[in-house]
Amino acid sequence: MRYISTRGAGQPRPFSDILLEGLAPDGGLYLPQTYPKVDAALLAQWRTLSYTDLAYQVLSLFIDDIGAPDLRALVHKTYTAQVFGDARITPLKPLPGGVFLQGLSNGPTLAFKDIAMQLLGNLFEFELARRSQELNILGATSGDTGSAAEYAMRGKRGVRVFMLSPHGRMSPFQQAQMFSLQDSNIYNIAIEGVFDDCQDIVKTVSADLAFKQRHHIGTVNSINWARLLAQVVYYFAGYFQATRGDQEVVDFAVPSGNFGNICAGHIARMMGLPIRQ
Numbered sequence: 094m095r096y097i098s099t100r101g102a103g104q105p106r107p108f109s110d111i112l113l114e115g116l117a118p119d120g121g122l123y124l125p126q127t128y129p130k131v132d133a134a135l136l137a138q139w140r141t142l143s144y145t146d147l148a149y150q151v152l153s154l155f156i157d158d159i160g161a162p163d164l165r166a167l168v169h170k171t172y173t174a175q176v177f178g179d180a181r182i183t184p185l186k187p188l189p190g191g192v193f194l195q196g197l198s199n200g201p202t203l204a205f206k207d208i209a210m211q212l213l214g215n216l217f218e219f220e221l222a223r224r225s226q227e228l229n230i231l232g233a234t235s236g237d238t239g240s241a242a243e244y245a246m247r248g249k250r251g252v253r254v255f256m257l258s259p260h261g262r263m264s265p266f267q268q269a270q271m272f273s274l275q276d277s278n279i280y281n282i283a284i285e286g287v288f289d290d291c292q293d294i295v296k297t298v299s300a301d302l303a304f305k306q307r308h309h310i311g312t313v314n315s316i317n318w319a320r321l322l323a324q325v326v327y328y329f330a331g332y333f334q335a336t337r338g339d340q341e342v343v344d345f346a347v348p349s350g351n352f353g354n355i356c357a358g359h360i361a362r363m364m365g366l367p368i369r370q
Contacts (some may be wrong), residue, residue: 094107094108094125094126094154094155094156094157095107095125095126096108096111096123096124096125096126096318097123097124097126098117098118098119098121098122098123099117099121099122099123099124100117100119100120100121101119101121102117102118102119102121103117103118103119105126106123107157107158108155108156108157108158108159108318108319109158109159109220111123111318111319112216112217112220112311112317112318112319113217113220113221113226113228113311114305114311115299115310115311115312115313115316115317116295116296116299116300116312116316116317118299118300118302118305119300120296120299120300122316122318123318124318125155128360128363128364129154129155129364130364130365131364131365131366132365133339136339136365136366137339139329139333140333140339143180144172144180144181144182144183144326144330145168145169145172145173145182147326147329147330147333148168148171148172148212148323148326149164149165149168149169151322151325151326151329152164152168152322152323152326155322159219159220163219167212167215167216167219168212170215171211171212171215172211172212176200176201176211177199177200177207177208178199179196179199181330181334182199182208182327182330183195183196183197183199183208183327183330183331184196184199184334185331185334185335193331193334193335195327195331195334197327200241200244201244202237202240202241202244202270204236204237204238204240204241205237205354206237206238206241206242206320207241207244207245208323208324208326208327209319209320209321209323209324210238210241210242210244210245210246210313210320211245212319212323213242213245213313213317213319213320213323214245214246214249214252216319217230217246217249217251217252217311218249218250218251218252221250221251221252222250222251226251226309227251227252227253227309228251228252228253228309228310228311229253229255229308229309229310229311230242230246230252230253230254230255230310230311230312230313231255231257231294231295231298231299231310231311231312232254232255232256232257232295232312232313233256233257233258233288233291233292233294233295234256234257234258234263234271234288234291235258235259235262235263235288235291236258236263236264236267236268237267238313239256239258239267239271239281240267240270240271242254242256242313243256243270243271243274243276243279243281244270244274246278246279246313247274247276247278247279248276248278249278252278253278253279253280254278254279254280254313255280255282256271256279256280256281256282257282257283257284257291257294257295258271258281258282258283258284258288258291259283259284259286259287259288259290259291260283260284260285260286261283262287262288295312295316296316298310299312299316320353321353321356321357321360322357324353324354324357325357325358325360325361325364328345328357328358328361328366328368329361329366331343331345332366332367332368339367340367341367342367342368342369343367343368343369344368344369344370345358345368345370
C-alpha cells in the first residue's frame with residue numbers, strides 16, 4: 094500500500110513515512126492510492142470480532158510495512174477496557190425509533206479523538222524506536238485534539254508535543270486537562286487569535302519541508318492519515334452492533350468540526366461498508 098498527496102506532488106510513500114510526516118510537502122493530505130474493498134464474505138467474517146481484532150483487520154489492509162505480530166501487539170496494547178472503560182470500546186446504546194447512539198467518549202479525556210490518538214501514540218513510539226529517531230509533534234487545538242494528543246503522547250519515548258491553542262478560547266475543563274500535565278515532553282503554547290490561526294501556523298510549518306526535516310516535525314491533527322484510518326474502524330464497529338445481517342443499510346449522523354470524523358465515514362463507505370448517508 095502506497096500513499097499519495099491529494100494535491101498530486103511527490104512520489105508514493107509507504108505508511109510509516111507518512112505516519113511521521115503528517116501533511117504532504119505540497120500541503121495536501123496523504124491518502125491511499127486505492128481503497129481496499131470489503132466484500133460480503135469479509136463483512137460476515139468481521140461481524141463476530143472484538144473491537145480490537147476488528148481494528149487489526151482494518152488497519153492491516155492499509156499498513157504493510159509493519160509486521161503482522163507487531164501491528165497486532167500495538168492494536169491490542171491500545172484498545173483495552175482499562176483505557177476505554179469498556180471492552181466494546183465504542184458501545185452502542187439503543188434509543189427510541191430505531192436510532193442508536195455510539196459511545197465514542199470513553200477514553201481518558203472523554204473526547205472521541207482518544208480513539209485515534211491512543212493508537213497514534215503507540216504507533217509513533219514504535220516507529221521512532223525502530224528508526225532510532227525522535228519526533229517533535231506540532232499540533233493545533235480548540236480543546237479536544239490537544240488534550241487527547243497530550244494524554245496519548247505523555248511519557249512516550251522519542252516524542253515531544255508542542256500544542257498551539259487560542260488564548261482564552263477553550264473551556265475551563267479542556268484548558269485544565271492540557272495545562273495541568275507536568276510531563277517533560279508536553280509543551281502548551283497559547284496563541285493570540287482563534288483556532289484557525291493556530292492551524293494556519295501548523296500548515297505553514299508543514300509546507301516547509303526543509304524546516305520539517307531539520308527539526309523532525311510531525312502532526313497529530315486530522316491532517317495525519319493514521320488518525321483518519323483509526324477512525325474508520327468505529328464505523329465498522331457501529332454498523333455491526335446496529336445490524337443483524339450484512340444486507341442491512343445504515344445512516345450515520347456525524348457531528349464534525351474539521352471534517353476528519355465524517356471523512357473517515359466516507360472512507361468506510363468507499364471500502365464497501367453498507368452506509369446509505
